[in-house]
Each structure stands twice: as C-alpha cells, then as structure tokens.
Amino acid sequence: MQPFIFDALPTRVVFGSGTLSQLKAEATRLGTTRALILTTPNQATTGMQVGEALGDLFGAVFSGAVMHTPTHVTEEALVALRQTGADLVVSIGGGSTIGLGKALALRTGVNQLVIPTTYAGSEMTPILGQTDDGLKTTVRNLAVLPETVIYDVDLTMSLPTALSATSGINAIAHAVEALYAKDRNPIISMIAEEGIRSLATSLPSIRAKSYDQDARKRALYGAWLCGYCLGSVGMALHHKLCHTLGGSFGLPHSETHTVILPHAVAYNSQAAPEAMSAISRAIGASDAANGLYDLISGLGADQALSLIGMPEDGIERAADIAVASPYWNPRPIEREALRDLIARAYVGKRPS
Ligand code: NAD
Known part of the structure; x- marks a missing residue:
C-alpha cells in the first residue's frame, strides 16, 4: 500500500426519513437565534415548510x-x-x-445548515463556484463547508425522475474520479465504491417507480458518499471537461455530466486499471465505461451533447479550451484524443 494522507471533513450529518423534524434541535445546537432560509423560486413553498419546522427561530425565506x-x-x-x-x-x-x-458563509462567516434535495453533493464540499459578469471562479476554503447537513429522504421524493437520473450520475462521477485521483487514499476509495454501488442499484428502481422510498434512501445515501469524495480529493478530466462545456456553451450541469462520464472513463481506462475494477464491481459490469453507458441508457437519459444544446461547431472549440489550461489526469491530456472523445459524445456513440 502506498503512503497517503486522509484529511477528514468535519460536517455533522443527520440521515433518515422525517429528519426535518430535527431541524430546530440541530439549529439550536449551533447556537442559532434566527435563521434565514434559502431556496430557488420553485422551491419557495418547501422553504415555508422548513420555516414551520424552525418555530421561533424562523426569520425569513429568500427564494432567489x-x-x-x-x-x-x-x-x-x-x-x-x-x-x-x-x-x-x-x-x-x-x-x-x-x-x-456558501457564498454568504464566505463573506460573513454565518453558520450553514443544509438540507439537500438533489444528489449533486455540494453540501459535502469546501468548494464554491460563483460567477461575476459571466466569469466563473472557484474557491476552495473550509469556511464554505456547511456545519450540519440534514438528509431527509422524504424531501427528495418530489425530485423528477429525469433529474433524479442525471443528478445521480453526476454524483457517481465524483466517486469515479476519486478512485483515480492523484491524492486518492484507501478510505476515500472504499467510500467511492460504495457510493457508486448505492446509486447504480437504486437509480433504475427510481426510474421504474419514482416514489420507491427504499430506492430513494439508497440513492441519497450514495449521493452523500459521492459528495464526500468530491470534497476530499482532486478531480480530473471528467469534471474539467464538464466545466468547460457548461461554461462555454451554457449546457445544463447534471445532463452534461451524464453524457460525458462513460467517455471520460474510457479515456482513462488503460491508465487507471484499479479504479476500473472498482467501478466495474460497483455497477456489476465487465467493462467500466460500457457498463456506465448501459446504466445511463437504461435510465432513459440523453446520451448525446447534440441533444442538450451543444452546437456542432463547438467540438473543435471545446477541445481547444480543454487543453488550454493543463491539469493532472491519469492519462495525459492529448488534444486529438480529447477531440475524438467530444465528437463521440456529441453524437452519443458508445465510448471507445
Ligand atoms: P439545482 O440546484 O440547479 O436544481 C435544479 C432544479 O431542481 C432547481 O430548480 C431546483 O429548485 C429543483 N429541485 C431541487 N430539488 C428538487 C426536489 N426534490 N423536487 C423538485 N424540484 C427540485 O441543480 P443541482 O444539479 O443540484 O446543482 C447544480 C449546481 O450545483 C451547479 O451550478 C454546480 O456547479 C453546483 N455544484 C457545486 C458543487 C460544489 O461542490 N461546489 C458540487 C456539485 C454541484
């Protein structure tokens, strides 16, 4: 075994069904006198429900x-x-x-209690991406890591089936890249494999029956594990390429991850054999890249960049941008091979 460093992230996690009822106690534990609830415009009603659970600690809802x-x-x-x-x-x-x-915590030091309702995993990371005048920058700072996370499966039941699929694959992508990260370690690798397994076995059940509570529980558990991987070790080709595609062409986040993942895995397969074995075990397939492609196909998600808003003339541009700022990857980043990867993903071909 190689020497390694494991740096544990200190977020407190409350997991289960009906755990929203513990919100007030958890807020009190953090010494709260008043809370501001944050939501998107279309989750404002859920924000009011959360407000009720806070009782006299409720301050206001900001739904922007x-x-x-x-x-x-x-x-x-x-x-x-x-x-x-x-x-x-x-x-x-x-x-x-x-x-x-996280942006508020970075500026003011205010405590954060997060109740995630997708599988994206941001709640487990000390990472914040923000945009100013269209320019996206990323900050890595423990100040943005939430103090407490309450996972309440009941609040994920309304996540539409299509978004559940792509959000779940987005989570799997964190664990996949953790398995071949430059700073990987055996603890995170163990968590990563289990995270992939939990999602790969539950997402098809959610596709078949959106209100399957047991599957929803396993998916949320998997999302937690995968988010922990994202927060703990560095990411590589897959995340960098999705960042480039999202930023340059305005492509949707989880859908882009879903299209690219099998191709990024194929690109790295020869250079990261142990990671490939772990992924294959977790998804029950003989080949990691093709197994992921089949999993996604079974979930009915779009598998071509052309279907999610990428212009065809973007293939060359994306390849140029993706090689412009070098980063670590198990296999060196070669422009022509990367261009071929993007071209295959553009039409939705099997990875090779
Ligand atoms: P999102 O937060 O944009 O949510 C998508 C939509 O789904 C929203 O309208 C939301 O209100 C709705 N929604 C969420 N949960 C729902 C539920 N249970 N029922 C019904 N509707 C629901 O999407 P996302 O994929 O969770 O997050 C994507 C963003 O997060 C991107 O900007 C990405 O860069 C960022 N991200 C950051 C990190 C990090 O570590 N910093 C990690 C992962 C993702």
Whole structure:
C-alpha cells in the first residue's frame, strides 16, 4: 500500500426519513437565534415548510437562488441576511441553493445548515463556484463547508425522475474520479465504491417507480458518499471537461455530466486499471465505461451533447479550451484524443 494522507471533513450529518423534524434541535445546537432560509423560486413553498419546522427561530425565506451563484444574487441575499439579523442560513435545495449559502458563509462567516434535495453533493464540499459578469471562479476554503447537513429522504421524493437520473450520475462521477485521483487514499476509495454501488442499484428502481422510498434512501445515501469524495480529493478530466462545456456553451450541469462520464472513463481506462475494477464491481459490469453507458441508457437519459444544446461547431472549440489550461489526469491530456472523445459524445456513440 502506498503512503497517503486522509484529511477528514468535519460536517455533522443527520440521515433518515422525517429528519426535518430535527431541524430546530440541530439549529439550536449551533447556537442559532434566527435563521434565514434559502431556496430557488420553485422551491419557495418547501422553504415555508422548513420555516414551520424552525418555530421561533424562523426569520425569513429568500427564494432567489439561481444556477452558478451570480454575485448580484449573493448581494441581494446579503441584504436579507442583515435585515433578518440571522446567524444561520438554512439552504434547502440542490447545488444552486447550497452555492448561495456558501457564498454568504464566505463573506460573513454565518453558520450553514443544509438540507439537500438533489444528489449533486455540494453540501459535502469546501468548494464554491460563483460567477461575476459571466466569469466563473472557484474557491476552495473550509469556511464554505456547511456545519450540519440534514438528509431527509422524504424531501427528495418530489425530485423528477429525469433529474433524479442525471443528478445521480453526476454524483457517481465524483466517486469515479476519486478512485483515480492523484491524492486518492484507501478510505476515500472504499467510500467511492460504495457510493457508486448505492446509486447504480437504486437509480433504475427510481426510474421504474419514482416514489420507491427504499430506492430513494439508497440513492441519497450514495449521493452523500459521492459528495464526500468530491470534497476530499482532486478531480480530473471528467469534471474539467464538464466545466468547460457548461461554461462555454451554457449546457445544463447534471445532463452534461451524464453524457460525458462513460467517455471520460474510457479515456482513462488503460491508465487507471484499479479504479476500473472498482467501478466495474460497483455497477456489476465487465467493462467500466460500457457498463456506465448501459446504466445511463437504461435510465432513459440523453446520451448525446447534440441533444442538450451543444452546437456542432463547438467540438473543435471545446477541445481547444480543454487543453488550454493543463491539469493532472491519469492519462495525459492529448488534444486529438480529447477531440475524438467530444465528437463521440456529441453524437452519443458508445465510448471507445
Ligand atoms: P439545482 O440546484 O440547479 O436544481 C435544479 C432544479 O431542481 C432547481 O430548480 C431546483 O429548485 C429543483 N429541485 C431541487 N430539488 C428538487 C426536489 N426534490 N423536487 C423538485 N424540484 C427540485 O441543480 P443541482 O444539479 O443540484 O446543482 C447544480 C449546481 O450545483 C451547479 O451550478 C454546480 O456547479 C453546483 N455544484 C457545486 C458543487 C460544489 O461542490 N461546489 C458540487 C456539485 C454541484
């Protein structure tokens, strides 16, 4: 075994069904006197439900969270935070809402209690992506790591089946890249394999029956594990390429991850044999890249970049941008091989 460093992230996790009922006790545990609830516009009603669970700690709901954490929205939320006199933000929703809570914590040091309702995993990471004038920057700082996370399976039951599939694959992608990360370690690898297994076995059941509580529980558990991987070790080709495609062509987040994942895995397969074995075991397939492609196909998700808004003339441009700023990957980044990867993903061919 190679020497390694394991740096445990200190977030407290409460997991189960009906755990929203523990919100007030958890907020009190953090010394809260008043809380500001954050949501997207379409989860404002859920925000009010959360407000009721907070009782006399409830301050207000700010329901303006949007994708990519634009700084002008953060400024508006900062005004609401000051007006409410809140010493806790409760972020209920997916990565967009959680991003806003992190942006407030970075600027003010306010405590965060997060109630995730997708599988994106941001609640487990000390990472914040934010945009200013369309330019996205990423901050890695323990100040943005939430103090407490309450996973309540009941609040994920409403996640539409299509978004459950792509959000679940987005989570799997974190664990996949953790398995071949430069700074990987045996603890995170163990968590990664279990995270992939939990999602790979539950997502097909959710596709068949959206209100399958047991499957929803296993998917949320898997999402937690995969999010922990994302927060703990560095990511590589898959995440960098999805970031490039999302940023340059405005492609949707989890859908882009879903199209690219099998291709990124195929690209790295020869260079990361142990990771490939772990992925194959977790999804019950003989080949990691093709097994992931089949899993996604069975979930009915789009498998071509052309179907999710990528322009055809973007293939060359994306390859240029993706090689412009070098980063670590198990297999060196070669422009022509990367261009072929993007071209295959554009039409939705099997990975090779
Ligand atoms: P999202 O937060 O944008 O949510 C998508 C939509 O689904 C929203 O309208 C939301 O209100 C709705 N929704 C969420 N949960 C629902 C539920 N249970 N029922 C019904 N509707 C629901 O999407 P996401 O994929 O969770 O997050 C994507 C964003 O998060 C991206 O900007 C990405 O960059 C960021 N992200 C950041 C990190 C990090 O570590 N910093 C990690 C993962 C994702």
